[in-house]
Amino acid sequence: MKTTTPNRWLTLCVLALTQLVVVLDGTIVNIALPQAQQELGLTDGQRQWVVTAYALAFGALLLLGGRVADYWGRKRTYLVGMVGFGIASAWGGVASSGLELIIARGFQGAFAALLAPAALALLTVTFTHGRDRNTAFAVFGTIAGAGAAVGLVLGGVLTEFADWRWCLLVNVVFVIVGLVGGILFVRESKAEGDNRYDLLGAATVTLGFGSLVYGFSLAEHGWGAPDTIGFLALGVGLLTLFVYIETKVAQPLLPLRIVLDRVRGAAFGIQAIAGIVMIGATLYLAFHLQIVLGLPPLEAGLANLPLTIAIMIVAPVATKLLPVIGPRPLMITGPIVVAAGLVYLSRITADGDYFVQVLPGLLIMGVGMACVFVPLQNLALTGVAPHDAGAASAFTNSAMQIGGSIGLSVFTAVYTGVVAGAGTGAPTPEAMTSGYSAVFLGGALVMVLGSVIAAALIRGPKSALMPQGEPALHLG
Incomplete structure (x- = not known):
């Protein structure tokens, strides 16, 4: 791959925008949560799941998202991730109940797990070495570092002068720009060779962490409660099974x-x-x-x-x-x-x-x-x-x-x-x-x-x- 990929700086702009959206969405709802909680009638326990659902789905599926981007095609994965992220954001923005909002945030995190590795992989194959590569990664890294702060400020602006729902709906604007830029300027690439998905590993690690987090969330009703112990034990068991699976499969997650x-x-x-x-x-x-x-x-x-x-x-x-x-x-x-x-x-x-x-x-x-x-x-x-x-x-x-x-x-x-x-x-x-x-x-x-x-x-x-x-x- 040549360093002089056509439109590489426009590609950088598109991918940097993607990174900004993924990172700022981890914090943009923080400032909006008090308003959302009041309007949707969330309890304090449910309130934390608006943030947890995004972070958990993002973190648990990120490894699989990277494999999908490599094997299926990075541009294709990027575009699908963008569309899904936009739909999930719009759903969250019009949610009529706390459960809807939490589910939408989970889908946001899942599609972010496709977007983030696809964007970074595309950046890697677009800027292969030299000063241009250093510049590109410096820009990308700076945006990643500032994204959380941007999310807090933007969330404050939108919540105060518009409505908390715009903290999610604003993503649709970013998604449209990202889709157009991705179609026009991003080139397809993928890994060659025998590529197999570790789907059983992905399922066990995702369900394992989900059970563990849910078990901890139930602890507000008592650490010794049967449902708390049950979900924590299930989480540990599934993660143990994940470790066993990873020792047996040819291409582990x-x-x-x-x-x-x-x-x-x-x-x-x-x-x-x-x-x-x-x-x-x-x-x-x-x-x-x-x-x-x-x-x-x-x-x-x-x-x-x-x-x-x-x-x-x-x-x-x-x-x-x-x-x-x-x-x-x-x-x-x-x-x-x-x-x-x-x-x-x-x-x-x-x-x-x-x-x-x-x-x-x-x-x-x-x-x-x-x-x-x-x-x-x-x-x-x-x-x-x-x-x-x-x-x-x-x-x-x-x-x-x-x-x-x-x-x-x-x-x-x-x-x-x-x-x-x-x-x-x-x-x-x-x-x-x-x-x-x-x-x-x-x-x-x-x-x-x-x-x-x-x-x-x-x-x-x-x-x-x-x-x-x-x-x-x-x-x-």
Whole structure:
């Protein structure tokens, strides 16, 4: 494939737009949820599923989506993913019940699992090497990093000046642009050879994680309840069966050699922990800003930005430090710094001031997250054979989404337990604030666990922990 692919910069624009849509949809509804909950009559437990359904379907199906893109055709997969994503977004935007909205969000995540790997694979084969490739991936990566922040701000604008439903309906505009651009400028490509789908593996891992997350969501009614234990046990059983299947099939969805490596396994675990905090804890911060502090949607969206800004400012510094000190020190200290920020946030009060009680915590978290994110992709790809690079990179993203799904379910159980323990009937601002504080402290404990994992498992010479040459970014 020649680097001088015709219309390659227009192709980059189309694919970057796709990446933006997929990433921002993980956060755009966060600010809209209080309005959606009130209009559709969602309980606090159902409310978290509007976010969980998207993240769970996206994370659980991402590996299969990469295989489909490679085997069936990347452009074809991209276009089908776009159409499906648009239909699911429109359905969610006109949903008349909470169940409809949750199901639509699940379909959004499923089609995003086709879009994301197809877009990155197309970028990989369009820009094969040299300065153009570096520029293309820099643009793509920057948009991926800024997408969550864009989603929060755009969600705030649409919710405040239009309606929460436009947080989903706006995707139809992006989809139309992406479809036209994809048809005109994107070239087809696919992997050659004997390609077989691991459908049984895909089914067991998807149902396994789904059962696990649902079991955790039922924990708000009691950890010892039969349905809670039953779904958690079913999830563990299905995931165990998935591991067994992966040892037997010729072309596994997830080659186990990828995750059994000590360093890579630690990286995947820490990525899941980062997802727990970035998806779970930050959602409850959005609730505190709007429901307790009474910030309008736009202000609440802007109030979350310091976290992203701090990450973007510190990331270049961490990038320069990485080859000097290696990934281990960053991976140990980064989670501790994030935990310190969460402990600071746990001190919120119902009548507190954002600039005193929230802003410093977000900035501290941003510094720590930058130290985690910078070495994480390197560690996930260290020592990976070229044939496994796509699966390793895809599983890194899956780990964050699935970690966020599980974390959000557990945090919801913690929150509802604290609020119910207050015994005040309808939740008061003070009771809700106590629930949010418990969530932040839980997030801090999880981040400390991440630091312990890094200290115990990420070992070896600095040179051995840094991949040689250019890391493969293909997700297929």
